[in-house]
Amino acid sequence: MALLTPEDLEDLLNKLNMNNNIIKEATGMDIAQMCEAVYGTTPSSQKVGIVPITSGNGIIGNFSASLLAITEYFGLEGFITEHPDITGYHQAVAGGADIILMADDHIFIAHNLRNGKIATNHVCTGVIYSEIASRYKHTDSKDVLVIGLGRVGYAGASHLVEKGFNVYACDPNTDFMNKAIEELGVKAYDVDKPRKFSMVFEATPNANTISEGMIAERCLVSTPGIPCALPDELVEKYDIDLVMEPLVIGVAAMLYSVF
Numbered sequence: 012m013a014l015l016t017p018e019d020l021e022d023l024l025n026k027l028n029m030n031n032n033i034i035k036e037a038t039g040m041d042i043a044q045m046c047e048a049v050y051g052t053t054p055s056s057q058k059v060g061i062v063p064i065t066s067g068n069g070i071i072g073n074f075s076a077s078l079l080a081i082t083e084y085f086g087l088e089g090f091i092t093e094h095p096d097i098t099g100y101h102q103a104v105a106g107g108a109d110i111i112l113m114a115d116d117h118i119f120i121a122h123n124l125r126n127g128k129i130a131t132n133h134v135c136t137g138v139i140y141s142e143i144a145s146r147y148k149h150t151d152s153k154d155v156l157v158i159g160l161g162r163v164g165y166a167g168a169s170h171l172v173e174k175g176f177n178v179y180a181c182d183p184n185t186d187f188m189n190k191a192i193e194e195l196g197v198k199a200y201d202v203d204k205p206r207k208f209s210m211v212f213e214a215t216p217n218a219n220t221i222s223e224g225m226i227a228e229r230c231l232v233s234t235p236g237i238p239c240a241l242p243d244e245l246v247e248k249y250d251i252d253l254v255m256e257p258l259v260i261g262v263a264a265m266l267y268s269v270f
């Protein structure tokens with residue numbers, strides 16, 4: 012899994028507003044409405060405690076500040092603890108946090124101390140980005156292409172199967188591919204039999220994973236992936252709605268999933 016860098020988090024709220032406008036135009040819903048539709052919840056007056064974590068590669072510059080900005084964007088009160096790790100966790104609880112946000116290099120969680128609900132960023136990111144892809148209003152197809160079947164891609168493919176979409180998937184890792192076929196019933200996308208999709212959910216840490224044979228003239232590509240899955244020439248040649256944002260949309264889904 013590629014770790015975020017401070018550069019990925021620059022200009023976060025402008026990127027959010029740009030993506031929110033694309034999502035609204037492409038699906039008829041904004042991010043908050045999409046999260047409410049998926050989780051059936053709305054924010055109330057929850058207080059969010061953000062705890063920096065020093066393990067592994069350590070604290071990522073402006074990661075906690077980004078989480079605070081996201082919390083406030085969705086109308087919640089938030090605070091970053093003065094200390095990291097266990098001391099910070101104690102400060103969050105003592106400071107009256109209802110929801111704790113914290114991440115090491117492997118798992119990023121939202122934990123609601125009041126109702127016990129807990130969510131991970133990789134599952135919520137897979138769910139919300141695949142949901143965005145599946146709500147593309149400029150198609151009547153039920154076919155969705157999922158590129159990448161790691162933790163995020165698998166969660167998105169599972170969500171789409173549960174919603175009754177025809178999920179075609181591809182991943183160079185045959186173990187990931189076989190697991191998704193056996194457990195979810197996804198169909199393997201056959202590069203030798205190109206099929207053009209109007210809805211694509213991509214979740215890989217690689218660039219340019221989407222090729223011309225995969226996409227319809229007009230399509231929605233939804234991806235948390237860094238770097239961009241779409242080659243520049245395809246963006247110029249086709250009418251593609253690209254939803255691509257590295258943190259906010261997934262965190263919004265985490266918060267809504269534990270309200």
Ligand SMILES: NCCC[C@@H](N)C(=O)NCCCC[C@H](N)C(=O)O
Nearest residue numbers: 013014015063064070071074114115
């Ligand atoms: N969609 C977002 C995925 C984030 C994830 N790829 C990551 O970078 N995780 C590492 C976060 C480490 C945070 C650090 N421990 C801190 O607290 O600053």
